[in-house]
Amino acid sequence: MAPAAASGLTWNLGDDLRRLFAEHFMVNAFRAGTIVAVTAGAIGWFMVLRRQSFAGHTLAVVSFPGAAGAILLGVSATAGYFAAAIATALVIALVPRSPGGQAYSHESAVIGTVQAFALACGALFVSLYGGFLNSLTALLFGTFLGISDAQVTTLLLVALAALGVLAVIGRPLFFATVDPDVARARGVSVRMVSTVFLVLLGCAAAEVSQMTGALLVFALLVMPAASAQHLTARPALSFGLTIIFGLAIVWLGLGVAYFSVYPVGFFVTTFGFGVYLLAAAARASVTRLARGSRLRRVMAG
Amino acid sequence: MTLLAANPLVGLAHMAEHPFLRYAFLAGTAIALASGLVGYFVVLRGQVFTGDALSHVAFTGALAALAAGANLLLGLYGSCVAVALAMAALGSRGRADDTVIGSVFAWVLGLGALFLTVYTTSSGGTNATSGVNVLFGSIFGLSSSQAITDAVISLGVAVTLAGIGRPLLFASIDQAVAGARGIPVRGLGFVFLALVGTTAAAATQAVGALLLLGLLAAPAGTAQRLTARPFRAMWLSAGIAVASVWVGLSIAYAAPSVPPSFGILAVATGCYLVAFLATAARHRLRPASGARPCVLPLTEPAAGTT
Numbered sequence: 141m142a143p144a145a146a147s148g149l150t151w152n153l154g155d156d157l158r159r160l161f162a163e164h165f166m167v168n169a170f171r172a173g174t175i176v177a178v179t180a181g182a183i184g185w186f187m188v189l190r191r192q193s194f195a196g197h198t199l200a201v202v203s204f205p206g207a208a209g210a211i212l213l214g215v216s217a218t219a220g221y222f223a224a225a226i227a228t229a230l231v232i233a234l235v236p237r238s239p240g241g242q243a244y245s246h247e248s249a250v251i252g253t254v255q256a257f258a259l260a261c262g263a264l265f266v267s268l269y270g271g272f273l274n275s276l277t278a279l280l281f282g283t284f285l286g287i288s289d290a291q292v293t294t295l296l297l298v299a300l301a302a303l304g305v306l307a308v309i310g311r312p313l314f315f316a317t318v319d320p321d322v323a324r325a326r327g328v329s330v331r332m333v334s335t336v337f338l339v340l341l342g343c344a345a346a347e348v349s350q351m352t353g354a355l356l357v358f359a360l361l362v363m364p365a366a367s368a369q370h371l372t373a374r375p376a377l378s379f380g381l382t383i384i385f386g387l388a389i390v391w392l393g394l395g396v397a398y399f400s401v402y403p404v405g406f407f408v409t410t411f412g413f414g415v416y417l418l419a420a421a422a423r424a425s426v427t428r429l430a431r432g433s434r435l436r437r438v439m440a441g
Numbered sequence: 442m443t444l445l446a447a448n449p450l451v452g453l454a455h456m457a458e459h460p461f462l463r464y465a466f467l468a469g470t471a472i473a474l475a476s477g478l479v480g481y482f483v484v485l486r487g488q489v490f491t492g493d494a495l496s497h498v499a500f501t502g503a504l505a506a507l508a509a510g511a512n513l514l515l516g517l518y519g520s521c522v523a524v525a526l527a528m529a530a531l532g533s534r535g536r537a538d539d540t541v542i543g544s545v546f547a548w549v550l551g552l553g554a555l556f557l558t559v560y561t562t563s564s565g566g567t568n569a570t571s572g573v574n575v576l577f578g579s580i581f582g583l584s585s586s587q588a589i590t591d592a593v594i595s596l597g598v599a600v601t602l603a604g605i606g607r608p609l610l611f612a613s614i615d616q617a618v619a620g621a622r623g624i625p626v627r628g629l630g631f632v633f634l635a636l637v638g639t640t641a642a643a644a645t646q647a648v649g650a651l652l653l654l655g656l657l658a659a660p661a662g663t664a665q666r667l668t669a670r671p672f673r674a675m676w677l678s679a680g681i682a683v684a685s686v687w688v689g690l691s692i693a694y695a696a697p698s699v700p701p702s703f704g705i706l707a708v709a710t711g712c713y714l715v716a717f718l719a720t721a722a723r724h725r726l727r728p729a730s731g732a733r734p735c736v737l738p739l740t741e742p743a744a745g746t747t
Contacts, residue, residue, distance in 0.1 A: 248487060249484045249665070252662075253659040256658065256709075257710040260710075263652070263702055267698055267700045268698055353554075355497075359550075401562070403554045403555065410548065413545075
């Protein structure tokens with residue numbers, strides 16, 4: 141798959157790294173991966189906090205019909221990614237949201253229907269276009285080869301815009317997430333903030349899917365944030381940890397994928413899941429230790 | 442495939458002549474019946490995301506079986522039921538957390554990408570289409586034995602679900618009271634998720650791993666919008682699912698460039714949209730009426746529980 145795969149990994153790490161960065165497409169892949177990891181981490185952190193994983197996953201997979209439709213129409217795939225993700229975000233935002241209870245089950249039915257229908261449209265576009273089976277696998281499972289300089293620039297601009305908007309709505313969004321009723325009483329437009337956030341989530345998903353493919357975007361959105369929120373309850377610290385985890389996962393994934401014949405998506409999801417398992421294990425052992433010491437203190441006192 | 446005949450009756454007669462269409466209708470009907478019934482409870486219990494996760498497990502399971510050279514059905518059903526039971530065990534009271542589900546299935550999908558690569562490269566690229574078939578379904582490609590296996594398993598799911606329907610409904614709507622009345626709530630959660638896993642595996646063959654969520658969610662969501670009565674909604678959901686499959690298959694037969702899974706999903710989504718608009722309009726026309734059409738009277742959440 142990767143052109144350098146035949147040369148394999150040597151024991152000299154410095155030499156391997158030099159070989160890695162000697163290729164322009166790898167440099168671009170790392171640039172794109174860094175942008176993607178930061179954006180997905182920041183927006184995914186709010187997604188996990190807001191328990192909107194299902195909406196996030198749906199926004200992630202709609203990039204597949206978006207790209208397939210764009211190829212069918214002969215316009216740029218990047219435009220297709222963003223158009224599909226933003227349109228879907230607006231459709232999901234139309235449905236009133238309230239976690240728990242009957243309204244939640246209706247919301248999830250809507251999201252599930254939207255997701256399946258969007259993917260069915262993707263299947264239709266592929267069938268109508270006929271015979272881009274190889275790029276179909278790339279659309280679904282991603283490729284880090286051939287990311288152009290122009291694409292990196294686009295990614296960077298969209299990421300800066302998305303992070304800028306996130307910085308502006310960050311505080312009200314956090315407030316509206318943690319306590320929507322009080323936020324509403326204090327004059328925060330909860331509906332508005334939620335809609336803007338869904339659009340941001342769509343943009344993040346569209347960005348990430350250009351590298352990891354439509355099906356594996358979700359890993360970068362959910363795994364770093366879920367791991368960080370396992371480790372600490374302090375917002376600023378877990379936000380920082382999310383970004384660090386995201387960067388580490390993407391860089392490692394890209395580095396290993398370069399020397400391997402297997403797809404980058406597999407390595408990114410596996411490292412992400414490894415971090416998640418470690419975080420969950422760390423929290424479980426800390427909880428047990430804390431409970432033990434409290435018990436000893438009670439016994440001694 | 443021939444184009445649609447001018448006379449619809451002649452067209453139908455043409456359709457019945459093709460064995461592949463007979464198998465597609467046989468398996469499709471049974472799978473839709475099971476999906477509609479199971480989907481009703483999936484939506485009622487707020488477990489659509491679990492269904493989503495299982496659909497991705499189906500993809501990985503099928504490709505793992507293919508890559509290992511084992512029986513595809515074995516991998517499909519085995520992985521789906523095993524993961525469904527694991528999710529039931531992980532979640533408190535038989536319902537797993539969103540983030541846990543998300544992290545696990547994102548990784549499972551990554552594994553699927555690995556198996557896809559292993560499978561396609563080991564065969565020198567001749568197997569490239571099988572991955573696509575698992576993702577998007579190949580109901581017109583079912584053999585007679587596959588169709589009969591799927592139909593029997595799906596009918597089994599439907600019968601089991603109809604059998605446990607009443608206690609499951611009770612446990613889904615009010616877990617605490619159901620538990621107090623001696624209903625094995627946790628056990629029912631396990632059985633139910635195993636049924637969802639089985640349905641997901643069967644439906645993967647009909648509409649594909651990526652699209653089976655629509656067959657679970659859309660008919661059930663439509664039925665719940667149209668009626669608040671549980672059992673009526675349950676059978677309505679099954680009816681809509683079966684009708685979607687029949688109409689979708691006919692569309693795909695008439696227009697060969699339309700994949701059958703798209704036809705099925707388009708009809709199911711259309712039903713949902715119509716129901717959504719109809720109930721929204723009714724709601725707007727009669728804002729004073731106390732009962733919202735979409736809320737079960739038993740589970741009206743207390744105000745301000747968000």
